Amino acid sequence: MSASTASDETATPEEMLGRMSLAEKVGQVMMCEVYGTDPDRAHEGNRRRFEVDTAAEAVRLLHLGSAIYFRWTDSFADGPQALAGLSARLQEIARRDCGTGMLIATDQEQGPSSRFGPPATQFPGAMALGAVGSTGLARGAAAATGEELAAVGINVDFAPDADVNINPGNPVIGVRSFGSDPGQVARMVATQVAGYQEDAGISACAKHFPGHGDTSTDSHTGLPVIGHSRRRWEQVDAPPFLAAIEAGVDLVMTAHIRFPGLEPDGHPATLSRRVLTDLLRTELGFDGVIITDSLKMSGVRQDHDDAEVAVRALEAGADMILMPPDPVAARDAVVAAVTGGRLAPEVLDAKVLRVLRLKARRGLLGGPSSPARPDLSVVGSAAHRALADEITGAAVTLLREGAAPLPVRPAGRRVLVCGWGEAENADLVDLLADRLRGLGAVATGAQSGQEPSAGMRESLAAAASDQDLVVCLTHDVTASSAQADLVGRLAASGTPTVVVSVGVPYDVAHLPATVTQFAAYSSAAPVAGAIARLLTGDLRASGVMPVGIR
Known part of the structure; x- marks a missing residue:
């Protein structure tokens, strides 16, 4: 047992x-x-x-x-x-090992970047909130x-996403962003920081x-390149991060991107002292914990071996x-960098101290103690599910x-529901068909996926001609794609067609003008109920597009 395990609950970060x-x-x-639901049970992931x-x-x-927990770690x-038990046991182990508890994190931005599935409440993600526009919600x-x-x-929740999504072709952010307006994104980021930290008592x-x-x-x-000038960065990218810092955000995560306007030597931001120390720490005044994005990602592993990347990230200004x-x-490699004089001991100490101060704010200092019994009744509570339904409905835009007459009386109507149905935790096509059947419709569900085959497109178009209404769900449509062709064929069938984008709303630029088009910004299960209410007139599409279409 190390000397640090002798600490008690009154130890200061400096003493620790x-x-x-x-x-x-x-x-x-x-x-x-770390892998598994029981930290004392063997798991092949830990061996690897x-x-x-x-x-x-x-x-x-x-x-x-x-x-950090992921689905693929079986956490x-x-x-x-079991999850609460895993966390409690990890805390006990860490406290006994070195006298301080653990930061335990996951990515629960909601929307497509969610790790904790049902029974946890499935909220739509950031862009849906941007469409609603309510900081309260x-x-x-x-x-x-x-x-x-x-x-x-x-x-620790690795949220909110503070990126301003101004590129419709962005393959990694998209609906994870609140939108393309820097001021709107800044307001949403700041209010969510308060929700996580002040209301829920966890770190954002x-x-x-x-x-x-x-x-x-x-x-x-890969390694993306941002072409913004310093002035453009100040106008577009910086405001949400400034708002987060002013709101007292505990952590900021780095991006594995090249940004020549900020780092002319071409280093990824994660490995750039100009970006992390000079800009974020000194100029913007952030005094919390800087954490890298995953060092397993290719974007940061282009020029150095993995051990060297870890040292360079700390040299650049990352704390974790x-x-x-x-x-x-x-x-x-980090130990060798300190003992060899490359990374000064006082520099490492400053990083550790920031981490310990964060832990102190979250009550994680000190040795083993009896954990409080978790109140799991809040997980998926009725109040939380109702809030998710409210936001989901309010976001629809x-x-x-087009030509589809809405609302419809579903009783006795033949409705074909098709398209992309791979919801975050359910088959959205089947969920919507079930909802419509519950309202008396003769509804058929046919999931056709991201790239429907030629045969699937032909058969769905033929089936559509014998229906009273077609509802097609789309997800990240591109020009001349199979999804775009499917919607064109459905529209040509002569049957009124409603398209609902359940990914980014940019789909509208690639689809025929004759179809009625809505954006839901999310494929979480509550979307099915919102679409059913929309079709029947129980829900008005009141959302406002949070991004520009070009």
Whole structure:
């Protein structure tokens, strides 16, 4: 047992820092994914990642100060009760190892970037909130999401997304952004920071600095380049991050992007001292924790090996490195950088101190204590589900009024529901067909996916000619795509056709003007109910397009 485990609940961050060994300090600046729902049970993922059997062994091996949950780590596999137990046990292990609890994070932006599925409440994402335009509802969604995360022991949400999405072809942000207006995005970001931190008591993280909204490359697979000048950055990208900082956001996440207007030497922002230290830390005055985006992403691994990337990120100004591809090699490289004089001990200490101060704000300092019994009744509560339904309905936006006569009386009507149905946690086509059948319609559901085959397109067009109404769900349509062809064939059938975009609203630019088009901005399950209410006239499309169409 290390000396730092002798600490108690009254220890200050400075006292904690003074008791830590170098290895423990390095553990505090690392956040890694751990596998399984029981940290004391062997999982192949831990063997691959850390060469130990269990998450508990991984925490002790690296003195990990932070962990992150994903679906693919099986963290959520056994439901809220098991998830709360996992978090509590990880906290116990970490406190015994080095005297301080863990930051436990996930990405629960809602919408497509959600890890905690049902029974957790499924809110639509940021762009839906942008279409609603209500800061009160945006704060309420963040507060509800944060309360559900806190109930299962997650104390950091990597949200809100502070990117201003001005590129319709952006493959990685899209509906994760509140919109294309910097002022609107800034207001939404600030109010969600308050919802997470003040209302729910967990930490928020504004991402992806200095701004990922005008890219056409996914930084998971490549290295995007932003062509904005410094002045353009100040006008478009900076306002949401400034708003987050003014709101007291706990963390800011870096972007794996090249931004020559800010970093002329071509370093990715994550590895740029000009961007992280000179701009974010000094000029913008952010004094919280700077965390990298995942270091497993290709965008940051172009020019250096994985261990070197970890050291360079800390040198640039990051306080925490997220998901280094080889955690042991990253740990060893950082230790060597300190002992070899490349990274000054006082620089590492400053980073650790920021992390410990954040932990102090979240009640995570000190040795083992009896965890409070979680109140899991808030997870998917009726009040939260009602709020999600309200936001989902209020977001629906009329993009183009075509030939379809709305509203319709569903009783006895033949309705074909087709298109993209791969909802975040359900088959949206089937859900909508079920809703319409419940209203008396003779509804048929046919999911045709992102790239419907020629045969599927032909058969659906033939089926449409024998219907009273066609409802087609689209998702991220591009010009001359199979989805665009399908909608064209449905419109040509002569049957009134309603199209609902359940991804980005830019679909409208690629679809025929004869169809009635709406945007829902989300494929979460509550969208099915909103569309059914829209068709029957129980819901008015009151959303306002939060992005420009070009």
